[in-house]
Amino acid sequence: MATTRGYEPGLLPGDAFDTWDTKRKPPDDHETERRSGRNRVDEWMDADFKFGGSRIKRKAVALILLGAPAIAPLFFMLPALLTLNENTFSVSVDDTLGTGAEICLFLCLLVTPLVTLTGQRWFVPLRRWYGIMMACCSIGDAIAAGLTDTFAGGFFGVVAGHVFELMGFMMVLLVIPLLITGNPWAQRKLGRYWKRLHRLIYVIWGLLACHLMLLEGFGFQQGGTDNGSGHAGDGDPIFHQRFYQYSAASLFLLTLRLPPVKRWIAAREREGRSWLVVLTITPIFALFVFAMIFIINEEIFKGIDSFTEHPSSE
Amino acid sequence: MYRHPEDDERAAAQHHDARRRQSQSMSESALSPASRRDQNRPGALTPGGREVPKHRRSEVEPSLAWLGAPADDDEFWPEAVGYGQAAGPARARPVGNRYPAPDDDGPDSWQEWQRQPWNDWVPPPELHPDHPSAPVPRILLPADHPSGPMPAARPPGAPGLPQRRPGRPGTGPDNGNRRLYVVPNDEPPADRRPAPAPRTREDPRRQFQAQPAADHYWPETIDYHSQARPLQAEPPPPAGQFQTEQQFQAEQQFQAEQQFQAEQFQDDGPSITDSLWTAGQVLTLADGQAAQIKQEARDYAAAVREAAEREAAAIADQAAAMAEQAAGQAAAITDRANGQAAAIREAMEREAARRRAELDSMSDELRRMAAYITENLVAPATPGTAPAMPFTAPPMPATVPAPPSTRPARPATRSAPSAPPGTRPARPETQPGTRPARPETQPRPRPAKPDTQPGTRPATAPEKKPQKQPRQLKAMKVATAATAALLSVALISGAAEVGMHGFKFFVFRAGGTGETAGTETDQQFLARQAAATHHVAAPKGRHHKKSHQTAEVHH
Numbered sequence: 001m002a003t004t005r006g007y008e009p010g011l012l013p014g015d016a017f018d019t020w021d022t023k024r025k026p027p028d029d030h031e032t033e034r035r036s037g038r039n040r041v042d043e044w045m046d047a048d049f050k051f052g053g054s055r056i057k058r059k060a061v062a063l064i065l066l067g068a069p070a071i072a073p074l075f076f077m078l079p080a081l082l083t084l085n086e087n088t089f090s091v092s093v094d095d096t097l098g099t100g101a102e103i104c105l106f107l108c109l110l111v112t113p114l115v116t117l118t119g120q121r122w123f124v125p126l127r128r129w130y131g132i133m134m135a136c137c138s139i140g141d142a143i144a145a146g147l148t149d150t151f152a153g154g155f156f157g158v159v160a161g162h163v164f165e166l167m168g169f170m171m172v173l174l175v176i177p178l179l180i181t182g183n184p185w186a187q188r189k190l191g192r193y194w195k196r197l198h199r200l201i202y203v204i205w206g207l208l209a210c211h212l213m214l215l216e217g218f219g220f221q222q223g224g225t226d227n228g229s230g231h232a233g234d235g236d237p238i239f240h241q242r243f244y245q246y247s248a249a250s251l252f253l254l255t256l257r258l259p260p261v262k263r264w265i266a267a268r269e270r271e272g273r274s275w276l277v278v279l280t281i282t283p284i285f286a287l288f289v290f291a292m293i294f295i296i297n298e299e300i301f302k303g304i305d306s307f308t309e310h311p312s313s314e
Numbered sequence: 315m316y317r318h319p320e321d322d323e324r325a326a327a328q329h330h331d332a333r334r335r336q337s338q339s340m341s342e343s344a345l346s347p348a349s350r351r352d353q354n355r356p357g358a359l360t361p362g363g364r365e366v367p368k369h370r371r372s373e374v375e376p377s378l379a380w381l382g383a384p385a386d387d388d389e390f391w392p393e394a395v396g397y398g399q400a401a402g403p404a405r406a407r408p409v410g411n412r413y414p415a416p417d418d419d420g421p422d423s424w425q426e427w428q429r430q431p432w433n434d435w436v437p438p439p440e441l442h443p444d445h446p447s448a449p450v451p452r453i454l455l456p457a458d459h460p461s462g463p464m465p466a467a468r469p470p471g472a473p474g475l476p477q478r479r480p481g482r483p484g485t486g487p488d489n490g491n492r493r494l495y496v497v498p499n500d501e502p503p504a505d506r507r508p509a510p511a512p513r514t515r516e517d518p519r520r521q522f523q524a525q526p527a528a529d530h531y532w533p534e535t536i537d538y539h540s541q542a543r544p545l546q547a548e549p550p551p552p553a554g555q556f557q558t559e560q561q562f563q564a565e566q567q568f569q570a571e572q573q574f575q576a577e578q579f580q581d582d583g584p585s586i587t588d589s590l591w592t593a594g595q596v597l598t599l600a601d602g603q604a605a606q607i608k609q610e611a612r613d614y615a616a617a618v619r620e621a622a623e624r625e626a627a628a629i630a631d632q633a634a635a636m637a638e639q640a641a642g643q644a645a646a647i648t649d650r651a652n653g654q655a656a657a658i659r660e661a662m663e664r665e666a667a668r669r670r671a672e673l674d675s676m677s678d679e680l681r682r683m684a685a686y687i688t689e690n691l692v693a694p695a696t697p698g699t700a701p702a703m704p705f706t707a708p709p710m711p712a713t714v715p716a717p718p719s720t721r722p723a724r725p726a727t728r729s730a731p732s733a734p735p736g737t738r739p740a741r742p743e744t745q746p747g748t749r750p751a752r753p754e755t756q757p758r759p760r761p762a763k764p765d766t767q768p769g770t771r772p773a774t775a776p777e778k779k780p781q782k783q784p785r786q787l788k789a790m791k792v793a794t795a796a797t798a799a800l801l802s803v804a805l806i807s808g809a810a811e812v813g814m815h816g817f818k819f820f821v822f823r824a825g826g827t828g829e830t831a832g833t834e835t836d837q838q839f840l841a842r843q844a845a846a847t848h849h850v851a852a853p854k855g856r857h858h859k860k861s862h863q864t865a866e867v868h869h
Binding site for chain 2 (some may be wrong): 153156157159160161162163166169170173174176177180181186189190191192193196197200
């Protein structure tokens with residue numbers, strides 16, 4: 001964790017001569033200075049409350065409540081898995097588990113921007129949880145698709161027979177090492193390389209864009225099945241298209257990861273003008289929320305159909 | 315014409331009133347509280363009547379002679395000024411030490427006075443009025459007493475001369491100085507010539523100290539002309555009063571002298587000799603006063619001088635102490651300033667050395683860069699530009715040695731027309747890139763600090779200690795290898811699919827390829843939506859319950 005290097009007029013020229021390259025190393029984390037102080041929400045979350053005969057932290061309850069929805073994709077597919085309903089797997093497993101994995105990926109990527117904006121850290125553990133659930137969903141999707149899909153060829157022919165499937169397959173393969181190393185033991189083993197390894201999530205983020213783009217193209221949904229996720233019941237031809245959903249959600253996540261933006265936010269917060277940050281970020285955050293609403297809506301719709309074993313292929 | 319001395323003496327006595335008051339205050343200061351309680355007590359009862367106080371002191375303090383106490387020095391007047399120069403005991407121990415006895419050349423005893431010639435007489439020493447040897451009777455007789463003299467008015471004497479005068483009103487009929495009153499009672503006052511100055515040894519100054527009163531003349535009880543022995547009227551003192559032989563002798567001598575004076579005055583009368591004598595006495599008195607004033611002034615000046623000297627000495631000591639303190643402070647400030655200046659100078663020298671070293675490193679870097687460019691890039695192609703490189707560099711600091719003089723010689727050899735164009739010219743012996751040796755005098759402030767600038771790292775870096783491969787890196791390599799293996803699986807699969815079905819099949823999908831079979835789900839969804847539109851219209855109104863029928867609406 002490093003702080004943003006700001007302008008320091010007290011620096012001596014000697015320091016600039018001698019330590020320029022050592023102090024200008026790119027920081028690996030752009031957390032603001034105010035984050036060094038403990039947030040009041042974090043303190044409130046760390047407080048215990050008595051539940052039954054034990055004392056439970058508020059943060060634990062909040063994390064459970066916020067992390068539980070990540071199990072929903074697997075939960076939706078649980079009846080089909082228990083009944084080995086091939087029809088359900090072949091029809092809606094890609095939509096249910098794939099969309100679920102996408103949601104988990106976005107939620108996993110959302111943690112860091114929220115830390116930047118709010119300064120709170122009590123929800124940071126959700127990042128690992130969402131990552132794990134994303135890996136599980138994606139692996140399940142790949143397995144189900146390879147087993148039950150109607151593409152020609154065997155397992156590898158199905159998962160790698162087309163380019164969009166190959167993108168998905170690569171994503172799944174990249175998720176595997178992240179899933180394996182997503183624990184404290186692997187963190188101790190890898191040390192400082194752990195973070196470098198887990199930056200593969202950004203590769204997965206990019207592969208997801210390719211996957212969705214190749215899956216449905218750039219065309220708007222016209223009611224057909226060739227370039228959209230079914231018929232637009234609400235008349236919106238754009239946000240039912242997965243690639244646009246992905247793009248709208250990724251704009252916010254990507255913007256707040258840019259170092260200049262993070263420095264600007266930190267400077268405004270040091271100046272006490274957080275309102276300017278909120279005012280600036282609000283449009284793209286609204287776009288993110290809007291896209292996530294469509295994604296979650298489809299997940300719930302397809303998931304419920306899968307849970308009832310009446311899968312929808314829209 | 316006889317003049318009463320009262321009027322003449324009044325003015326002169328006023329001048330001396332202050333001095334007399336001063337003497338009086340000094341005398342009263344010596345009184346004990348018991349004596350002060352007895353101030354209003356009447357005099358002692360004697361065979362002739364109550365004793366009349368003859369002096370103001372006797373009014374406030376009873377005579378020690380009547381108490382049978384031995385006469386001591388205190389019986390004399392303590393005022394040396396008022397009782398002549400010969401008041402030995404009183405002068406020897408003046409009261410309050412306010413009038414120190416002058417060390418003039420006067421006699422020291424009565425014997426010496428006796429032996430002195432007549433013209434050298436000075437006023438005799440004054441005795442206390444209560445002293446038994448006092449030359450006046452102390453018995454107050456009534457005016458109609460048969461043994462008393464007739465009262466006579468005493469006209470004042472000649473002006474400017476010491477006049478006899480009566481006692482002060484209210485203080486008693488006698489002022490203790492009646493020896494000066496010479497009143498011839500055989501002539502009326504109007505016919506009398508001016509009374510000659512009495513030829514007594516009393517200090518004439520005493521004559522000016524009493525303030526005469528015009529209406530209260532003390533009736534002269536002693537007629538020097540008719541009563542040859544006025545002292546005989548005084549009863550003898552009780553036995554034991556003459557304690558010493560000296561006192562008795564002095565009394566006898568004084569009585570004899572008085573008698574002699576009275577006889578002589580009666581026989582001869584006033585003459586020019588008496589006036590001269592009086593003038594001489596006045597001059598003597600003036601000399602004494604002048605000497606006393608001079609002495610007082612001298613004493614006062616000495617006291618003032620001594621005080622001034624002490625004050626000056628104190629001021630000088632204080633000034634010396636302040637000067638010493640200031641010098642100490644100045645020295646401390648100087649030392650502190652010197653220390654600060656030295657520290658600042660040292661810090662600036664270090665800073666300058668550091669800056670100089672940085673400039674040196676920068677110049678070295680530029681020199682190496684220029685040499686590298688000259689040697690590897692520019693020099694083979696354009697030999698003429700090589701000499702210009704050093705001039706493009708920033709100005710060298712003064713401490714940096716000049717570039718080697720052999721540098722400009724290289725282009726001359728390369729630009730030789732005899733050399734074939736394709737052949738590489740031979741390198742000069744002195745390589746441009748070789749830095750000259752650093753002068754020994756050049757400061758090297760931070761020799762141990764590693765050079766962090768990438769360009770300044772020496773080519774022959776010291777051999778680093780072989781670091782053990784970190785365990786985390788090993789794990790990272792394992793993870794990387796696993797990830798690469800997984801990706802290779804995906805890539806191999808994709809490549810296989812491309813090889814099997816072709817690139818077009820791999821990239822583009824045909825209609826329905828990969829689509830989930832059984833799209834009836836969509837039809838089901840559309841059917842459900844269509845069915846929803848065919849909703850049943852519920853009958854409204856009061857009659858709908860009767861029919862119990864539903865109307866299907868078709869859109």
